[in-house]
Amino acid sequence: PYRAYRVSRAARGSVAALVRDPRSSMQIWSRHQGYPGDESYLEFHKIRWPGGLKLWRVSGANVDLGAKRPYEPRVAHDRAAGHASHFAHLLESVAQEQPGNGDGVIVAPFDTELFGHWWFEGADFLAATYRALRGRSVRAVTASQHLEAHPATTGLQLAEGSWGANGDHSMWLNDRTAWTWKRLASLEEGFWDAAPAALASTPARPALAQAARELLLAQSSDWQFIISTGAVVDYAERRFTLHCDDAERLIKALAGGELEAAGRLADELARRDDLFPNVLAQVAEALAG
Incomplete structure (x- = not known):
């Protein structure tokens, strides 16, 4: 279940662990399955020189850089709002599937550089998501706020791993490194x-x-x-x-x-x-x- 756990065998440890939700994470992390790959959003890799301006949109999953179409800011802004609404609905669906009495938490952590840098409209998406959550059964909280309201009581032993590819250390430790x-x-x-x-x-x-x-x-x-x-x-x-x-x-x-x-x-x-x-x-x- 999606709740806080104490990282220790006897549930007496001082470190708490929160479980990452893969569905909500993939909607934002993945450029192939998630929102950032939408054809209306600003293309990150195509840049006009001199000047360094980005004037094109993603245009499609397999569109060559030379075939990218002009960026339309208003369309992209509307898409961000639509994706935020979808994300809020997804969070409610995930919450409804969880057992318990409403003390659960959906954790969707991301590198902040994703929003506004890799995904130019990401900051607009975040703002729209907070607006879309108003009046819904799911509300936004920080990890510390959740732990203060619902202290971890169940013990959990963590397996060795990482957030990287394959869930192990192979991205950093391999024959090339x-x-x-x-x-x-x-x-x-x-x-x-x-x-x-x-x-x-x-x-x-x-x-x-x-x-x-x-x-x-x-x-x-x-x-x-x-x-x-x-x-x-x-x-x-x-x-x-x-x-x-x-x-x-x-x-x-x-x-x-x-x-x-x-x-x-x-x-x-x-x-x-x-x-x-x-x-x-x-x-x-x-x-x-």
């Missing part, structure tokens, strides 16, 4: 070996902070994902290697006591990668734990 994990493993070991002494040394801290930034950037799962999909493999491999190489240079300089050189390199790299301003505090917390 195995080399990245080997590189990361050695870098992580080197970083944590150098971290205690560098953290205790004021001159070494900027280099340690930048090494942490470069390592975190290298650890982004985006690189393995892009390599596995085959989209822009050279870019992903280049970015991954860049951050690994820079982290390695900093770690080696710290380990070798070359603090002046490490500081200069850190300053240079910080002009490019200056995110995670509190990273040293997080390193200290990890070492203390």
